[in-house]
Amino acid sequence: MRRKQIYLDEANERALKRLAARTGRSEASLIREALQRYLAPGRGDHQDDPLERLIGLVADETGPDDVAEEHDHYLYGVPKERV
Template sequence: MANLKRKQIYLDGESDRALKRLAFATKISESEHIRRAVKKYVAMQKGKMPEEDPIWQLIGLCDKPDGPTDASIHHDRYLYGKQV
C-alpha cells in the first residue's frame, strides 16, 4: 500500500451509518471510501486554490527537524518576511 498518513476526522451519526453501510455493501473499507472521496473532492477544487499564495509555504514547515517552533505566533515573518 502507498505511504499513508493517519488523519482523525469526526462524522455526524447519519454520515457514519451511511459510510458503514456503504463499506459493508461494497466490501471496501471505510478508510478507502474516505480516501476516494477526498481525492475526488480535491480534484474538483483544482483551480480554486491560489497556488501562489504564500500561506501554502507553511504546510509542512514545522514538520522539518530544523523548522521553526514559533510559526503559529510569527507566521507573518515566515510568510512575508515582516517583523511584527
C-alpha cells in the first residue's frame, strides 16, 4: 500500500469519524472502500452524463453518416453546409 494525505472539510471529517465509530472500522479503510467503489470498472466518466450514454445505442447502417457535421440540418432543417 502507498501512503496518501488528503484534506477534508469539517463536515466530511465529522461524518467520517461518526461512521468509523459506528462501524468499528478505521477511517482509512472507509476511505479506501469509497475509492474502490468510485473507481470501479464500468463507472467511467460517461456514466454521469445521460447524453453520453445515448451514444451508440442505435445501430442504423442505413442512416446518414454526416450527422456530426450536419446536425443543424437534421435537427432544425437548416440547409446542409456541404453538398
